[in-house]
Amino acid sequence: MQLTLWTYEGPPHVGAMRIVTAMRGMHYVLHAPQGDTYADLLFTMIERRSARPPVTYTTFQARDLGGDTAELFKDAARNAYETFAPQAMIVGASCTGELIQDDPAGLARALDLPIPVIPLELPSYQKKENWGAAETFYRIVRSLTKPVTDRQSSSTPSCNILGPCALGFRHRDDLYEIKALLAECGIAVNVVAPEGATPADITRLGDADFNIVLYPEIAQPAAEWLKKNCGQPFTTTIPIGVNATRAFIKEICALAGVTPPADDMNARLPWYSRSVDSTYLTGKRVFIFGDATHALALARVARDEIGYTVCGLGTYTREFAREVRAEASAHGIEALISDDYLAIEAAIAAAQPELVLGTQMERHIAKRLGIPCAVISAPVHVQDFPARRSPVMGFEGANVLFDTLVHPLMMGLEEHLLGLFRDDFEFHDEAAPSHLGAKKAAAPMAQPANEDWSPEAEKELKKIPFFVRGKARRNTESFARERGLFPISVETLYDAKAHFGR
Amino acid sequence: MNAHAPIPNPNCEKPVLRERGQHEVFCGLTGIVWLHRKIQDAFFLIVGSRTCAHLMQSAAGVMIFAEPRFATAIIEERDLAGMADMHDELDRVVTQLLARRPDIKMLFLVGSCPSEVIKLDLSRAAERLSQRTLPRTRVLAYSGSGIETTFTQGEDACLAALVPLMPADQDSSLLVVGTLADIIEDQFRSLFQAIGIDRVTFLPPRRAGELPGIGPKTQILLAQPFLGDTLKALEARGATRIDAPFPLGAEGSELWFRAAAKAFGIDHQKVTAAIAAPLERARLALSRHRERLTGKRIFFFPDSQLEIPLARFLSRELGMVPVEVGTPYLHRQVHAADLALLPDTQISEGQDVDRQLARCRAAKPDLTVCGLGLANPLEAEGLATKWSIELVFSPIHGFEQAGDLAELFARPLARAEKLRV
Ligand code: SF4
Ligand code: SF4
Numbered sequence: 025m026q027l028t029l030w031t032y033e034g035p036p037h038v039g040a041m042r043i044v045t046a047m048r049g050m051h052y053v054l055h056a057p058q059g060d061t062y063a064d065l066l067f068t069m070i071e072r073r074s075a076r077p078p079v080t081y082t083t084f085q086a087r088d089l090g091g092d093t094a095e096l097f098k099d100a101a102r103n104a105y106e107t108f109a110p111q112a113m114i115v116g117a118s119c120t121g122e123l124i125q126d127d128p129a130g131l132a133r134a135l136d137l138p139i140p141v142i143p144l145e146l147p148s149y150q151k152k153e154n155w156g157a158a159e160t161f162y163r164i165v166r167s168l169t170k171p172v173t174d175r176q177s178s179s180t181p182s183c184n185i186l187g188p189c190a191l192g193f194r195h196r197d198d199l200y201e202i203k204a205l206l207a208e209c210g211i212a213v214n215v216v217a218p219e220g221a222t223p224a225d226i227t228r229l230g231d232a233d234f235n236i237v238l239y240p241e242i243a244q245p246a247a248e249w250l251k252k253n254c255g256q257p258f259t260t261t262i263p264i265g266v267n268a269t270r271a272f273i274k275e276i277c278a279l280a281g282v283t284p285p286a287d288d289m290n291a292r293l294p295w296y297s298r299s300v301d302s303t304y305l306t307g308k309r310v311f312i313f314g315d316a317t318h319a320l321a322l323a324r325v326a327r328d329e330i331g332y333t334v335c336g337l338g339t340y341t342r343e344f345a346r347e348v349r350a351e352a353s354a355h356g357i358e359a360l361i362s363d364d365y366l367a368i369e370a371a372i373a374a375a376q377p378e379l380v381l382g383t384q385m386e387r388h389i390a391k392r393l394g395i396p397c398a399v400i401s402a403p404v405h406v407q408d409f410p411a412r413r414s415p416v417m418g419f420e421g422a423n424v425l426f427d428t429l430v431h432p433l434m435m436g437l438e439e440h441l442l443g444l445f446r447d448d449f450e451f452h453d454e455a456a457p458s459h460l461g462a463k464k465a466a467a468p469m470a471q472p473a474n475e476d477w478s479p480e481a482e483k484e485l486k487k488i489p490f491f492v493r494g495k496a497r498r499n500t501e502s503f504a505r506e507r508g509l510f511p512i513s514v515e516t517l518y519d520a521k522a523h524f525g526r
Numbered sequence: 527m528n529a530h531a532p533i534p535n536p537n538c539e540k541p542v543l544r545e546r547g548q549h550e551v552f553c554g555l556t557g558i559v560w561l562h563r564k565i566q567d568a569f570f571l572i573v574g575s576r577t578c579a580h581l582m583q584s585a586a587g588v589m590i591f592a593e594p595r596f597a598t599a600i601i602e603e604r605d606l607a608g609m610a611d612m613h614d615e616l617d618r619v620v621t622q623l624l625a626r627r628p629d630i631k632m633l634f635l636v637g638s639c640p641s642e643v644i645k646l647d648l649s650r651a652a653e654r655l656s657q658r659t660l661p662r663t664r665v666l667a668y669s670g671s672g673i674e675t676t677f678t679q680g681e682d683a684c685l686a687a688l689v690p691l692m693p694a695d696q697d698s699s700l701l702v703v704g705t706l707a708d709i710i711e712d713q714f715r716s717l718f719q720a721i722g723i724d725r726v727t728f729l730p731p732r733r734a735g736e737l738p739g740i741g742p743k744t745q746i747l748l749a750q751p752f753l754g755d756t757l758k759a760l761e762a763r764g765a766t767r768i769d770a771p772f773p774l775g776a777e778g779s780e781l782w783f784r785a786a787a788k789a790f791g792i793d794h795q796k797v798t799a800a801i802a803a804p805l806e807r808a809r810l811a812l813s814r815h816r817e818r819l820t821g822k823r824i825f826f827f828p829d830s831q832l833e834i835p836l837a838r839f840l841s842r843e844l845g846m847v848p849v850e851v852g853t854p855y856l857h858r859q860v861h862a863a864d865l866a867l868l869p870d871t872q873i874s875e876g877q878d879v880d881r882q883l884a885r886c887r888a889a890k891p892d893l894t895v896c897g898l899g900l901a902n903p904l905e906a907e908g909l910a911t912k913w914s915i916e917l918v919f920s921p922i923h924g925f926e927q928a929g930d931l932a933e934l935f936a937r938p939l940a941r942a943e944k945l946r947v
Binding site: 100 | 547548549550551552553554555556573575576577579580581583584585593594597598599600601602603605606610612615616618619622623639640642643644671672673674676880897898899900901902903905906
């Protein structure tokens with residue numbers, strides 16, 4: 025048993041839902057109790073999809089147990105076929121369905137429906153959402169795609185884009201960017217899957233020359249199967265950030281046998297980063313946590329393209345722990361591989377970053393600790409499915425990332441200026457920075473034991489930007505403690521600053 | 527408006543459409559979202575799966591700001607395979623939890639579908655753990671599983687688990703049962719005082735140590751309709767139920783208070799005087815929404831068991847026309863007074879969501895009350911909706927909230943009128 029407050033990933037059948045919900049003409053019959061229908065709201069409320077997920081739940085009850093839950097499943101599958109007329113169906117069980125061992129695969133086979141029915145085995149007590157999504161996509165591809173033995177080289181090179189699905193972080197907008205990029209390179213798109221694909225589309229995945237794996241968490245197993253059975257190589261570069269996008273273009277052009285375009289198109293990040301007013305970003309300490317794909321990419325972008333120092337890096341995706349560990353050691357830190365919310369909160373508090381890049385969970389942690397934060401990975405909330413286009417991939421994605429990574433610190437700076445002009449008649453202690461709306465920001469940093477600080481030093485401390493103030497306070501106090509310099513004077517404050525100065 | 531409590535006709539057999547198909551409703555675990563806010567020193571530990579944890583997170587997403595007073599002990603493969611003894615594991619998790627939260631006075635082990643299916647005996651575990659953790663913390667168990675409970679029935683199971691702990695009380699008192707926002711509780715308490723009922727207690731209490739007393743002279747007034755099992759347990763301890771419609775709207779609240787007063791032998795005029803001002807305020811507040819709502823057709827998907835009292839309120843006090851009133855479970859006795867007042871309409875119990883959606887589309891109601899999974903898809907089809915979950919999460923009971931309750935239904939219509947996109 026594992027004590028869990030908040031989870032980064034749902035159960036594996038929610039991963040399966042992310043695949044079918046993204047597709048068209050596919051239906052999922054899930055052997056599950058009524059409460060599991062909550063998962064619909066993830067798609068209709070958080071992602072604002074305008075249709076119900078194509079999922080039929082059997083919603084068996086206690087009184088059905090030991091009786092006819094198997095019959096219930098068969099009825100549900102038959103009704104789903106008649107009502108929704110899908111081209112193909114997947115069948116499986118949720119955690120409770122798994123325990124009652126009704127064998128959805130066998131029951132569905134017995135129905136002898138005139139469409140492909142793909143059984144799923146998703147071990148709910150071992151695996152999680154992303155694994156479930158990847159496994160489902162792999163099973164669908166493996167069941168429906170026609171293998172290719174003698175690959176002809178086509179006149180126009182083409183590829184499939186694999187990975188975008190429902191509830192993904194900015195998948196919709198990334199896809200738009202990548203399609204534009206491919207058009208620029210003169211590479212045709214054969215099929216995008218799972219997003220928008222029908223079972224019929226899946227059968228012709230083999231027609232493409234190669235595969236683009238946008239999200240390895242979702243598409244890696246399917247891409248490996250396609251490599252083996254259709255002879256299609258797949259990409260390994262994730263085009264997040266300017267450097268990675270350049271490398272990605274090189275990679276796809278080599279796979280397609282075309283000449284890469286000459287320039288960086290609309291990349292503004294390099295100039296924005298080099299322009300003088302970005303100087304203050306240098307060496308800002310950033311803590312990064314998310315799924316492996318986004319955490320890895322953001323660590324590189326933060327260091328190489330913005331000039332930050334990565335002081336923490338972690339992921340909840342255990343499947344890619346090795347890659348994240350390697351990247352962390354390149355930053356001289358140790359990776360945090362965990363999905364324990366409290367452990368991650370403690371790690372962030374200990375690292376004392378000036379900026380947190382994470383999921384909605386880290387956004388809440390950062391808020392509590394009073395540290396600026398941006399969301400860069402699933403799981404996310406409704407506000408992270410913006411109406412406007414807001415990719416993180418490709419050159420426009422890099423532009424978006426520049427804004428995303430810099431904006432929260434600029435807001436911090438605004439607060440700092442407000443502090444400096446504290447005595448100005450238009451500014452006062454109760455005024456909040458405009459980005460926080462009318463309410464004054466909560467001050468979550470520990471309040472001082474007043475005897476430890478002289479009033480002058482206390483006043484001086486307040487001039488330090490809030491997002492480093494806590495650290496300055498702690499450093500100064502430990503400096504003073506070691507030397508017995510209480511109460512802390514302005515002098516001691518600056519001595520400590522010099523002592524700890526980077 | 528009729529100032530006398532209606533006489534419910536026990537033979538009133540309104541036709542009910544019973545359906546058994548896919549249900550699109552939360553399970554009883556969801557009740558933890560409001561129960562943990564109400565009982566401020568209680569902790570709810572779900573013994574379940576990752577799905578249960580994920581459900582709680584999705585239903586309570588906005589509360590993530592704090593370290594919540596609920597969590598899930600997620601059953602893992604090794605527990606099922608017998609590699610770890612589940613009771614040992616549970617002991618370990620509870621010890622870990624209580625070490626972190628010494629402020630917790632009452633710990634609920636909440637059963638889920640997986641724990642029920644594998645027959646993990648949580649009541650026994652609770653007794654065993656209590657011996658270790660008392661007097662500081664009492665451990666109790668109830669089930670919020672989706673195979674046994676629908677949404678609000680989780681609260682029923684939780685409160686029923688509290689009944690055996692309620693101290694015996696030989697004196698006459700009024701016990702109001704069902705979670706209410708603190709502010710409403712305070713309003714009710716002072717109104718009862720004005721009416722002349724002095725000994726009023728509430729279940730659940732705000733603190734674990736403040737369980738109300740119970741005995742043969744306790745009279746029960748249900749504040750929520752979904753508490754059938756709790757009611758049974760309370761009656762088994764000698765208490766009697768006062769029959770009344772639920773305190774939703776001006777009329778509903780008036781009849782509710784009057785029923786209580788009558789049971790305590792209090793003079794009609796005294797009640798009239800005590801509730802005159804709030805009743806007048808409620809009527810005034812309702813009148814503001816009547817024009818927008820009157821004649822509008824409303825369709826209820828089953829959700830909280832509040833549907834019948836709500837339909838009664840909306841039709842009688844605001845002139846709305848219920849097309850179908852779906853309820854997950856119809857407790858005839860508890861709903862008798864509301865049913866008697868409800869105009870003729872299609873009542874449905876249970877659910878077959880695809881069929882019900884077809885009926886809803888065919889009926890083209892002006893407003894559809896449904897769960898979060900259905901709301902946006904129906905809006906996309908051009909049907910205005912009201913999320914039923916808001917009716918459980920917001921304070922809607924009593925005179926002072928009558929206007930707010932009406933506003934919850936008026937708002938989606940007002941918005942639809944306003945938007946030009
Ligand atoms: S329906 Fe059962 S398995 Fe699903 S969340 Fe509720 S208790 Fe857990
Ligand atoms: S918690 Fe956020 S995303 Fe979830 S339902 Fe509420 S507002 Fe929507």
